[in-house]
Amino acid sequence: SxxxxxxxxxxxxxxxxxxxxxxxxxxxxxxxxxxxxxxxxxxxxxxxxxxxxxxxxxxxxxxxxxxxxxxxxxxxxxxxxxxxxxxxxxxxxxxxxxxxxxxxxxxGTLPLRMQAHEANALAVAQFLESHPQVTKVLYPGLASHPHHELAKRQMKNFSGMLSFQVNDGADRVSRMISELQIIHYAVSLGHHRSLICWLGTDDLMASSYHLTGDALRAYREFAGDGVFRLSVGLEDPEDLCRDLARALD
Ligand SMILES: Cc1ncc(COP(=O)(O)O)c(C=O)c1O
Known part of the structure; x- marks a missing residue:
């Protein structure tokens, strides 16, 4: 098995x-x-x-x-x-x-790209953590991540992926789509360009994960009713934070 x-x-x-x-x-x-x-x-x-x-x-x-x-x-x-x-x-x-x-x-450029993805993701994660509309940021490189100590042991680079929750997340999707100018609203990840998408917990359970009972409760403890998943790209991190600020304010 x-x-x-x-x-x-x-x-x-x-x-x-x-x-x-x-x-x-x-x-x-x-x-x-x-x-x-x-x-x-x-x-x-x-x-x-x-x-x-x-x-x-x-x-x-x-x-x-x-x-x-x-x-x-x-x-x-x-x-x-x-x-x-x-x-x-x-x-x-x-x-x-x-x-x-x-x-x-x-x-050939993966090692250098990962350094830049990590640095940008940390900057964006710290910005989001300080934003009043953001209720939770999940990035393994943040000390607030529940598995940060394990991540430090197991990961030599925290990568460029993070998720965050905002109040009424599902209602903000259309604003993310219309306001973001640098970050592209799309699925997939790991590209040079930043990508963001909304992953509502109920939708995700119905379409792919099918978790129930304790597994679903454990998932919700992290992701609540849903998260914006952000694949932080290689753009200037200040531009990315400004872009997010415009969409969140
Ligand atoms: C963690 C992970 N593994 C595998 C895949 C599948 O990748 P592909 O698009 O190459 O089929 C995805 C797609 O999102 C993923 O997030």
Whole structure:
């Protein structure tokens, strides 16, 4: 059996203790797969912490420019065998050469881009934390994040993803769309350009996560009724804060 984790997790930014979960998984004979898309290989290398499989959406930070789609599964040769001889054949696993070329080119600047994403995200997170309309900011690099200590241990870079809550969040979506001039209102993440989208908890549960009971309560403790998820890009952070201030005021 396979235990699946995503850290930092989309969009509540919860952090999974990979080492601890790997020990639990292996004690019960399960394998551990970690989706490390938000962290990127610059921040976290799950296999060195005990995970068996690592998954990256290459569409995001690894490519970095929002112009190519791809994905990667990483594991030991033995663990990759069934993917190569089974999943890849039945589900298709061959990336288009042009997308591979774009992603490969993007990878060359990943270390420098991640430094800039992190610095910009921290500046924006601090700005949002001080804004009167913002009720909660979830960024692993902030001391206020409930998993900040774990994030410090596990992440060499806090990445560029953050989520925040505002009063009456769902009612502010149209203002975000009309007022933001630099940040683009769109899904996806990890691009050079900042992207923001509203992820209402009820919608997300109905469309994808389907959490119930304690799992749903734990999710709501972080994300409440919904969050604006912001993928902080490589623009000047002062421009990003001014853009958000205009949309929030
Ligand atoms: C954490 C995470 N993993 C994987 C994916 C899937 O990525 P792709 O668009 O490359 O299929 C997403 C998409 O948003 C994501 O957020």
């Amino acid at each position: 396979l235990l699946w984790g995503e850290t930092p997790a989309n969009p509540a930014m919860r952090i999974t203790d990979i080492q601890a979960v790997a020990e639990v998984a292996h004690l019960s004979g399960a394998r551990l797969a970690i989706d490390s898309t938000f962290a990127t290989p610059i921040a976290t290398q799950p296999i060195t912490l005990g995970a068996d499989y690592v998954i990256h959406s290459l569409t995001k930070y690894c490519c970095g420019h929002g112009d190519a789609m791809g994905g990667a599964v990483l594991a030991s040769k033995d663990d990759m065998r069934s993917i190569e001889t089974d999943a890849q054949i039945h589900m298709g696993g061959v990336i288009s050469p042009f997308n591979a070329w774009l992603i490969n080119r993007g990878l």
